[in-house]
Amino acid sequence: MIKQYANKAEHGYDWIDLTDPEDAELRDVAKNYNLHEALVHDCLQPGHLPKYESLEAYAFIISRVYTDIDMLEADTVQELTNKVAFFYADSFFITIHRKDQPFLNKLACLDRTKGLKNTHQLLNTVVRACLMTYEEPSNKLAKSIDYYEEQVFLNTRKIPLLKGLYYLRRKIDLLRRMLILSLDTIENIDDDRGNVNTRDTRDLYVKLTTIYDSLNDNINQLLTTYFSTSSQRTNETMRVLTIFSVFFMPLTFIVGIYGMNFKFMPELEHPLGYPLVLVVMAVITIGIYFWFKRKGWL
Amino acid sequence: MIKQYANKAEHGYDWIDLTDPEDAELRDVAKNYNLHEALVHDCLQPGHLPKYESLEAYAFIISRVYTDIDMLEADTVQELTNKVAFFYADSFFITIHRKDQPFLNKLACLDRTKGLKNTHQLLNTVVRACLMTYEEPSNKLAKSIDYYEEQVFLNTRKIPLLKGLYYLRRKIDLLRRMLILSLDTIENIDDDRGNVNTRDTRDLYVKLTTIYDSLNDNINQLLTTYFSTSSQRTNETMRVLTIFSVFFMPLTFIVGIYGMNFKFMPELEHPLGYPLVLVVMAVITIGIYFWFKRKGWL
Amino acid sequence: MIKQYANKAEHGYDWIDLTDPEDAELRDVAKNYNLHEALVHDCLQPGHLPKYESLEAYAFIISRVYTDIDMLEADTVQELTNKVAFFYADSFFITIHRKDQPFLNKLACLDRTKGLKNTHQLLNTVVRACLMTYEEPSNKLAKSIDYYEEQVFLNTRKIPLLKGLYYLRRKIDLLRRMLILSLDTIENIDDDRGNVNTRDTRDLYVKLTTIYDSLNDNINQLLTTYFSTSSQRTNETMRVLTIFSVFFMPLTFIVGIYGMNFKFMPELEHPLGYPLVLVVMAVITIGIYFWFKRKGWL
Amino acid sequence: MIKQYANKAEHGYDWIDLTDPEDAELRDVAKNYNLHEALVHDCLQPGHLPKYESLEAYAFIISRVYTDIDMLEADTVQELTNKVAFFYADSFFITIHRKDQPFLNKLACLDRTKGLKNTHQLLNTVVRACLMTYEEPSNKLAKSIDYYEEQVFLNTRKIPLLKGLYYLRRKIDLLRRMLILSLDTIENIDDDRGNVNTRDTRDLYVKLTTIYDSLNDNINQLLTTYFSTSSQRTNETMRVLTIFSVFFMPLTFIVGIYGMNFKFMPELEHPLGYPLVLVVMAVITIGIYFWFKRKGWL
Amino acid sequence: MIKQYANKAEHGYDWIDLTDPEDAELRDVAKNYNLHEALVHDCLQPGHLPKYESLEAYAFIISRVYTDIDMLEADTVQELTNKVAFFYADSFFITIHRKDQPFLNKLACLDRTKGLKNTHQLLNTVVRACLMTYEEPSNKLAKSIDYYEEQVFLNTRKIPLLKGLYYLRRKIDLLRRMLILSLDTIENIDDDRGNVNTRDTRDLYVKLTTIYDSLNDNINQLLTTYFSTSSQRTNETMRVLTIFSVFFMPLTFIVGIYGMNFKFMPELEHPLGYPLVLVVMAVITIGIYFWFKRKGWL
């Protein structure tokens, strides 16, 4: 579907928006504006990563906007983000995307009323809007980390958390990677021609990068803690094992002694032999008990 | 409750302060100053995170000030911080908050006497005052870390520390997150129009960020050490287990041998069989003892 | 093989390209352009690391371009990258390399049509093209990390992964090292004489550095997690060992008691002695079972 | 004790130095120079942390200088550092401290001979001198780390090191914290009015920060290694335990078999039964021995 | 030995070079050029760390140049580096060092032919040459890390590596510390008077710092991996221990049962009692075997 949000006569530049374009539509537009075939090909790849490519007559930009889905296990570029491609020149601005992007619609309305004076301003506004879609998931991800953190630190019941932590970590890493790959787009928008608006875009980018770096640190630290608490439970197991060994090993040895079949073992003949051995074993048990108490192992 | 700290005639701008405003009051002010409904709605959400939003006619800022409560287990945005919202334009400055904020009162007095010349200076002063509330908790948190550090490193008694470490870590992480989210507010105050005062605000922000980053590093390192010392105690347990096994396994084997019921076992018939086996076992025990001594395990 | 892509008369500078040059060819060119012997020697070392050397009459640069091979175990500078050496002066530009470098060919064509006005522009374009070869492997390496991450986190079967992780880590570290060693080349291209094109080269460099730093962090974190999950499996082993010990130790002790050969053990004479001991052992087993259930160890 | 190092008539400004001032002295000076009561109160708190406070008429600065004591267990702000407070205005400079500070004396002499032209230069010189006291302990701390590193890595005897590492870590962390808290003092000295001398102060600050960050990294890494080597010794213990279990378990089982009291066990009747079982057990022991040799566990 | 590489008449400044100077020589030069006694004293300390000291009439700089020795266990400042001290003023440049420094000789020749116009240029050239000595060891250290990495990751034989890793880590840390301590020297050379050459020196410094930081990260990560693989081998040990325990514990219990001396144990009387118990034990063994197979422990 092709929409024309702005035209040269009225606004000083054309803004063509293609939603899920058919091949013919796309080829038409490419021909009209003299767009390079390789780039048009990139437009059709749904999983293409963000990039900025500067050509002589125009620039080509791929952005990825976050798409809010509620899949716990979403962890690929295409599940978590949608591609939006731009061709940008002084005289035209072309936006191409598969899914309907409401934020472009809103910007188009804004465009009509407020009248962005040139395509550089328009590009800045659109890229800024793309970046802004990363703000909401950062809050959601922070909340998820807080939830898992509570589980790991305070919950003594063993719930299997590793899978959840894995998908959380992947989401954070993937969105962070999208931001890193957008670095040169931001650098190219806020360059020498930059103004207070492009600097705002850069500020937003720096803030988002800092937030996702911090999320990344937190999830890594949480993973470390998860494994540490898991290994700490082994300590409790070791303690029980030790207690049993230390209690029973000497006792088992003693009963072994009197299980020997020597002809001449005076203790065996003695009428109080059996009760005395039982008393000795009780004394040993009590001795070990108090030794453990003093060591703080019980 | 509405107070007017400054008015256009006298100061060149209006400063309206709303403490825990009723719906009607808020709607009145919004109508007078032409404020956007969505933003007024944000003002009413007690848990809203810090943000900076620039509109054509004015800017909207949400800050969160630290509130000193003595709850050990406080770990949510609302428990640790209070929201303060600002609408800021050249001709007016509106502050909205639920709880009484003494620092605004003090600034208002200062305003009257010293006469901040414009709302940009006023905004800078107010945001700086908000930031300053993060200084005191940073010292408290550092002291708490020092206390736990001493417990973890020097105290051999096992006190359950994990819960305390968890809440400490959450407080640090949460206040640090508030600072990160305030980044674009600071960037917007100390921009091209900035002066020596706005640069001071930025310096304070950088200092606070550095302090909280360092607190974050320290608490993470402390957690690692906590788990390491906890796992080191397992070593002591392993040592005792090993000592018992190594002492008793050969002895138990030997008594097992003479517990066998073979018809022809000459040792069993010998009158010195039993005492000799006891002597052999004593020798083995002493041998193991000295072997362990040499290995440094006893 | 010597090609001349540009000449002074037409383009304002000579561009000589040597592919796998013979000794004689190289010595000829060195003599013509008065190149230092030590540097010509460096050109012939296939494993030379990137460097920038500034002389009075010209500068000498060694770059390494990524070469796409499908060897899993490739982990040396020469396996993963090819050397390209440049001599750069105002009046000439000499490129020397062993393997055919298609990107130089493409640039040469571009040169003819577009006419880069001086060798500084040409140098910038060539170095930028070298850097660009690092972009594709970064995506491949990220995908490999994602694959191993899935194996480590979600796959419970033990596949030997350590070797694969080792080669992955080496590749990342090596390419990252090449980028670090190119730092002063970039600094020398984008200095005071810099323009929008050299700044683009620096932007690309910063972006690549950030990507490889992030890959490095990810592979290190993945290694940590790999060892953690491996050590977590020991917990399961410990649990089984403990269960067996705790179940059997008291039982073995009891059967030991009644294996003693004391003359006077009333239990042994009793007709219900044996079945009662069996019942006692069953009760103990059941008791331990429920204790374990409550502890959550079963 | 009050000294006047400089006076307005001769130097253009007053420099008053108070060493361990009595209340009356301090109140006198405060009255003369119109100093705020709250700040004078801060001067009297021996444990006050570094800060910079800018007032209309003057600025108030608290620095902490390192004091060289040889207490191994010194780990508080007051044990490791002394407070020096400054009031700084164009027309006066007041230094207040409890302990005698030789470096101020030296600077005062320098002042007379060299004639610092204004209080900004004087402030810069004094703050720089304060910072310089952090240089010597950084070398001492680095040497301590080197000593402990050698113990941890190369010394196989178990010496209790944790307490020493704790106090070392605390010293590093505390001095590092003092530097972080001095950040805004440095920023305020080296601002728009800054010159080559204030930039030198900033350079010194950056260098010290880098050194202490590096010390902090090193001590943290050393702690990790300390716990790793300690846990590595558990491996040796496990090995011995395993060897004993694997050797004795099958033997103990075999002697148990022939300890059974079955009526019909042909082996028990056989005259070679006992020696044959001994031979079998010897064969098993030798078999296990060679299996262990091959596995590299012996 | 005193050499004069440049003199005021001809070059505009004196350059005095002292190699392993005697006391008298040094005192002579100090007197001629009015050098401070404390600094001359510093010149004689072979282990002095890098520093920059700015005095009124001249500046005093201590650099340390890497000295290529092949001692594996070299890990002190004096073993790895040699001291070079400079006095630098507009009219003179004095270099003092114990060992012969060929690079100074080479620079002196360069000086004569090329004629560095002032001592600031000369200082820059000399300091740059000092820094350059750190480039070669960085490549050697990287190769050593690569070697140990291969041993740790791929070699299953246990070779004692910890000592080698220790000396490698010490070398990296020490050279890195020398670079950090040279920070203010670089800052003072490349300040307001800086030009393209001093910026090159700073670029080299930044590059070296990045390389050594990366080496430091790598050796720390390698240490972590070394301990992880070492602790992973404990898993194998635990597995064997568990297998033995789980196989033999139930068997030993069963033979214990029939070792009891109860009068009335019908099984003992039965002619098939013994073979049936053997069969039962075989069945249990086979059962455990298949249970382990399914669990993947065999």
Ligand SMILES: [Mg+2]
């Ligand atoms: Mg990541």
Ligand SMILES: [Mg+2]
């Ligand atoms: Mg973080």
Ligand SMILES: [Mg+2]
């Ligand atoms: Mg961090």
Ligand SMILES: [Mg+2]
């Ligand atoms: Mg955190």
Ligand SMILES: [Mg+2]
């Ligand atoms: Mg965090």
Ligand SMILES: [Mg+2]
């Ligand atoms: Mg960590």
Ligand SMILES: [Mg+2]
């Ligand atoms: Mg820290």
Ligand SMILES: [Mg+2]
């Ligand atoms: Mg730290």
Ligand SMILES: [Mg+2]
């Ligand atoms: Mg850190």
Ligand SMILES: [Mg+2]
């Ligand atoms: Mg710290």
Ligand SMILES: [Mg+2]
């Ligand atoms: Mg750590």
Ligand SMILES: [Mg+2]
């Ligand atoms: Mg760890």
Ligand SMILES: [Mg+2]
């Ligand atoms: Mg690496």
Ligand SMILES: [Mg+2]
């Ligand atoms: Mg990363």
Ligand SMILES: [Mg+2]
């Ligand atoms: Mg990182």
Ligand SMILES: [Mg+2]
């Ligand atoms: Mg990371």
